[in-house]
Amino acid sequence: xxxxxxxxxxxxxxxxxxxxxxxxxxxxxxxxxxxxxxxxxxxxxxxxxxxxxxxxxxxxxxxxxxxxxxxxxxxxxxxxxxxxxxxxxxxxxxxxxxxxxxxxxxxxxxxxxxxxxxxxxxxxxxxxxxxxxxxxxxxxxxxxxxxxxxxxxxxxxxxxxxxxxxxxxxxxxxxxxxxxxxxxxxxxxxxxxxxxxxxxxxxxxxxxxxxxxxxxxxxxxxxxxxxxxxxxxxxxxxxxxxxxxxx
Amino acid sequence: xxxxxxxxxxxxxxxxxxxxxxxxxxxxxxxxxxxxxxxxxxxxxxxxxxxxxxxxxxxxxxxxxxxxxxxxxxxxxxxxxxxxxxxxxxxxxxxxxxxxxxxxxxxxxxxxxxxxxxxxxxxxxxxxxxxxxxxxxxxxxxxxxxxxxxxxxxxxxxxxxxxxxxxxxxxxxxxxxxxxxxxxxxxxxxxxxxxxxxxxxxxxxxxxxxxxxxxxxxxxxxxxxxxxxxxxxxxxxxxxxxxxxxx
Numbered sequence: 001x002x003x004x005x006x007x008x009x010x011x012x013x014x015x016x017x018x019x020x021x022x023x024x025x026x027x028x029x030x031x032x033x034x035x036x037x038x039x040x041x042x043x044x045x046x047x048x049x050x051x052x053x054x055x056x057x058x059x060x061x062x063x064x065x066x067x068x069x070x071x072x073x074x075x076x077x078x079x080x081x082x083x084x085x086x087x088x089x090x091x092x093x094x095x096x097x098x099x100x101x102x103x104x105x106x107x108x109x110x111x112x113x114x115x116x117x118x119x120x121x122x123x124x125x126x127x128x129x130x131x132x133x134x135x136x137x138x139x140x141x142x143x144x145x146x147x148x149x150x151x152x153x154x155x156x157x158x159x160x161x162x163x164x165x166x167x168x169x170x171x172x173x174x175x176x177x178x179x180x181x182x183x184x185x186x187x188x189x190x191x192x193x194x195x196x197x198x199x200x201x202x203x204x205x206x207x208x209x210x211x212x213x214x215x216x217x218x219x220x221x222x223x224x225x226x227x228x229x230x231x232x233x234x235x236x237x238x239x240x241x242x243x244x245x246x247x
Numbered sequence: 248x249x250x251x252x253x254x255x256x257x258x259x260x261x262x263x264x265x266x267x268x269x270x271x272x273x274x275x276x277x278x279x280x281x282x283x284x285x286x287x288x289x290x291x292x293x294x295x296x297x298x299x300x301x302x303x304x305x306x307x308x309x310x311x312x313x314x315x316x317x318x319x320x321x322x323x324x325x326x327x328x329x330x331x332x333x334x335x336x337x338x339x340x341x342x343x344x345x346x347x348x349x350x351x352x353x354x355x356x357x358x359x360x361x362x363x364x365x366x367x368x369x370x371x372x373x374x375x376x377x378x379x380x381x382x383x384x385x386x387x388x389x390x391x392x393x394x395x396x397x398x399x400x401x402x403x404x405x406x407x408x409x410x411x412x413x414x415x416x417x418x419x420x421x422x423x424x425x426x427x428x429x430x431x432x433x434x435x436x437x438x439x440x441x442x443x444x445x446x447x448x449x450x451x452x453x454x455x456x457x458x459x460x461x462x463x464x465x466x467x468x469x470x471x472x473x474x475x476x477x478x479x480x481x482x483x484x485x486x487x488x489x490x491x492x493x494x
Contacts, residue, residue, distance in 0.1 A: 085332040
């Protein structure tokens, strides 16, 4: 666990909310916590054998453990953050959430608490189980809540036409809209640290789904390794990254 | 945390399920974990001031921390246990759950996984927030699931007409039905280690609600400090305690 990074990001969120009191849903991926058992049991492919049941519960446990660390960091900086366990309430079909009662999340936002969701295992009506990526969770929340922005904090400052760690002439793509979406998507290779949720290609695909379904939403992928990038983005200041918009 | 006791009880559940493969929902109270912030912020009385919001998130965090310990113990003995966070999905009115989509819990039972619920904070439409006691959670689950038995593991072998730690002539009450319910309830004092969920009086009241609403359910309060009492009760063997039945 990179405790220093988690604490720094929690502090940036807290700082940002002192300046701009935006209501916020926080989501975090699982990193190595759930990805390790998820990969071992191929949970993203569904229930394949009786072993898969063990995989489901190990992924849930690992995801929830990391969530406790993130929520603790938020509580420590003085934010009123509360876990909302996706696997305890969401129902999916082919890894897409089709039902999730958002009453609790709506109430938490009304109270100005910060619901904290996370990449998790999911109950799936087609394949038995699935991986609920944070982006897929954001997609479902964006449909059911009055969302203005979706901010994806990453370890890259957006999208490149080639892998920037390999090609020195890789160019950053500052903006994706309906116009250049298909061309950009064909450029995106599988991201280096590929995870069970499909990496950057799948992330961008989900962000495009979001802006197609709700034109007014602006999505941004920013590099939150950069100190204060998250804080500045939350305060609507200019941050280098890739935006995804309807047009 | 009494890790030894938690591990022993997990092992008893595992042993019992090797003999009698009953489908099971496991619930645990919060003990000192959430009760400490719950009492400090009077969460059981609802949102009283802006401080209450801090109380809500501290109770959720504490309850979920203990839940991770319980689920880990279950996983360690080889049971496929999965957390289901009540505060993430249940909506209450005056501390009674009025809405909770049980689709995930039903699917987990269909898969023969063990959903693990727990005493938690709740979103309450009347008072803003509340404490969801494990008994209240069991009451709601008993209404929505095909439940046969509700087993309450306690640190006393059922109900006494007086506090047995004070009065040497205290008599154990082996059975409560509609016939003796009102007489028995008037006898029950507040239990010694009173908690924010109302102690034994409230527990028995909720069990009576359960058997009134679903006559076929049998509730039992047993002393699980006694080694193998939980295992034997799960295997439907005779265990000293108090049963609560419709008639």
